[in-house]
Amino acid sequence: MTTALVPPHEAWVVFAAYNEARVIADVVADVRHAGHPAVVVDDGSTDGTGAAAREAGATVLEHPINLGQGAALQTALEYAVSAGAEFIVTFDADGQHRARDIPRLMEALLRGGADFALGSRFLGDTLNMPSARRRLLQAATWFTRATTGLRITDSHNGLRAMTRRGALAIRLKQNRMAHASEILHQIAASGLKYVEAPVTIEYSTYSLAKGQQLGDSLSIVLDLFARRLHR
Amino acid sequence: MIAQLILTGLLLAALFYAWIEYPRSPAVGLLTVLAAWAGLFFVWFPEQATRIAAWVGIGRGVDLVIYVWIGISLIVLLNLHLKIRAQMELITVLARKIAIAGAREGQGPPFAVAPTLTPGDDSEKPRSVP
Numbered sequence: 193m194t195t196a197l198v199p200p201h202e203a204w205v206v207f208a209a210y211n212e213a214r215v216i217a218d219v220v221a222d223v224r225h226a227g228h229p230a231v232v233v234d235d236g237s238t239d240g241t242g243a244a245a246r247e248a249g250a251t252v253l254e255h256p257i258n259l260g261q262g263a264a265l266q267t268a269l270e271y272a273v274s275a276g277a278e279f280i281v282t283f284d285a286d287g288q289h290r291a292r293d294i295p296r297l298m299e300a301l302l303r304g305g306a307d308f309a310l311g312s313r314f315l316g317d318t319l320n321m322p323s324a325r326r327r328l329l330q331a332a333t334w335f336t337r338a339t340t341g342l343r344i345t346d347s348h349n350g351l352r353a354m355t356r357r358g359a360l361a362i363r364l365k366q367n368r369m370a371h372a373s374e375i376l377h378q379i380a381a382s383g384l385k386y387v388e389a390p391v392t393i394e395y396s397t398y399s400l401a402k403g404q405q406l407g408d409s410l411s412i413v414l415d416l417f418a419r420r421l422h423r
Numbered sequence: 424m425i426a427q428l429i430l431t432g433l434l435l436a437a438l439f440y441a442w443i444e445y446p447r448s449p450a451v452g453l454l455t456v457l458a459a460w461a462g463l464f465f466v467w468f469p470e471q472a473t474r475i476a477a478w479v480g481i482g483r484g485v486d487l488v489i490y491v492w493i494g495i496s497l498i499v500l501l502n503l504h505l506k507i508r509a510q511m512e513l514i515t516v517l518a519r520k521i522a523i524a525g526a527r528e529g530q531g532p533p534f535a536v537a538p539t540l541t542p543g544d545d546s547e548k549p550r551s552v553p
Binding site (some may be wrong): 252367 | 511512514515518519521522523525526527528529530
């Protein structure tokens, strides 16, 4: 069953991109083709990512220096909210997400009366996912469930939809990879309703090379701990 | 006696540092206070320091004082790290304002006119409008 919910142009899709010139144009074009406004925060890239994204039709914001994915995502959220977006979808710039999953997220968001719809590859599907990555993500999900109380199945999925109210409740301070955990902590702290929706993640050699490694997990834990030590 | 006075001065400075830092970083403030008071105790009651040192397996009381001082130094290093993080947060806010102020719209065609979002249906391709 398919049901009309909201026009695509009301769901803004935002990207944090750092040196993604090889793929960003195709990713933006896919999203634009589906009718969504696209906002790319070029996080200090040196390979022409911003220009490629702009040529593909995205509104581009440029960080003067590289700050990290979390910082770029917060910039994108603040811009989208200030520009009047009612719904915001966060989308990875490395090509592992699919624009056709956005309607599923929006349906879950609106039908569930929620402020956040979190994509889950473990409810949906994965293509070419290495087993080591699966185990790492499952461990991260277990840790996140234990520390936030959120009943989620995929803690590090960058494909999410949120309402304007949800976006206003997010204030990411973790500039780098720990933002994925931080956003879940802030969702839990906000008391706003969240739902999960099945999505497909397609791993490529490119996205695997750009993605998190085992060593990053320790950095994430240290970042989260350090953030608690000061105001 | 001179060494005791110098160490006391340094430990009192550590207490002052803890007092200043407490509002911004309570954990660092409390740890520094605890370490500084322990240091003062060991400096002015060396026989107690020697007794406690022997009990924890260090050997001499003076070594215990040195270890406490190393502990304080590590706490100060941690605090410097946290301060650098705080500076980074300010830089981030500044960079964000610059980025938002300089937002540039895309060069592609205007938004496509697509059918209203329908879950699982990507068969109908949108058409662009002038």
